[in-house]
Amino acid sequence: MALRIDHATTSGTFSLDGQTHEVDNNAWVLGDDRECFVIDAPHDVAEIRRLVGDRAVRAVVCTHAHDDHVRKAPELADAVDAPILLHPDDMVLWNMTHPDRKPDRELADGQELEIAGSVLRVLHTPGHAPGAVCLHSPELGVVFTGDTLFAGGPGATGRSYSDFDVVVRSIRDRLLALPDATEVHPGHGGSSTIGEVRGQFDDWVARGY
Template structure:
């Protein structure tokens, strides 16, 4: 069975919906940062859930009866990890988090630990494809992206949105480091790689390459457009 990617929206529009990721860029609304993308990658039998957000029921509804192999958190902010323990717990799957984001994780889960401490270069297998962990710090110290060469996609969390580097609560915790991670780790991927972010619509590495200099020139502004 071929692996596929599904996007689950939750948050800013008062509900949860899903569609194949290829439909995520078509027309219509432009999600605000309050809306969150959870991603499901797998086939008809098994999946990995990336950034389940706050709506465990909505994510599990889309997963249905497929086995959850792991829940991977691109970073530790509560809006991305609040449902992680509940989603993983359904199938006794492990939760993966970079250890540098343990403090952020604790704000959402003071009594639970992530079972897998991710590191740069780590790998996860699902449905005959592989996800590679790419450490992309700046938004948080432990922010990671997940590159799937087989499907030519990278899940970037809040390291990189279609609009540029993502702030947190209106500010950039470490803008230079975030830009460095984008420039040295993400823009080094093939230009045709689809960028599937933690908020908003998908873009591509090629599009980020074209806009990178303008992000550098703009500095730590939250209106990167």
């Protein structure tokens, strides 16, 4: 069966360093008619389950552990009987939201997650968060970037556990190594392509985005 991406936008809040902001998050589901991965678990379990339908969820894959991306991860994982996957470098952030529930499995750079006869490759891209990862589907020519990369620039680095120079290096070394036609599906906002990012990257760096 054909691999496909399903998408919805969910609304809620993001809190860190004593500040709370209203945010809209993308919810992404990758799979075929029988099974799927849920990428992040923002705000609304019912909306994510609507995208999933009656498919088997093989994992809830977290791009990073800021609360707007993982707040609903345990509830969703329990509802669909699926493991939560997170890079261990983001446990410091995870524990702020879920001190009494740990992820089920660790993500690692270069790991290949199999779904619907296809592969989703894990790219460790720290900077926005220490354990941030991007998820590359070579078959579909897409990369799910969480908050590492948006259509308008790198993910924010003005809060705890973030670093501008590190996220720039992650984008340059890991994401710009992908083909220009690769579609970039971020955790917030609209999509772009690696080619579009490449054309703006030097200006972002010069401005210190």
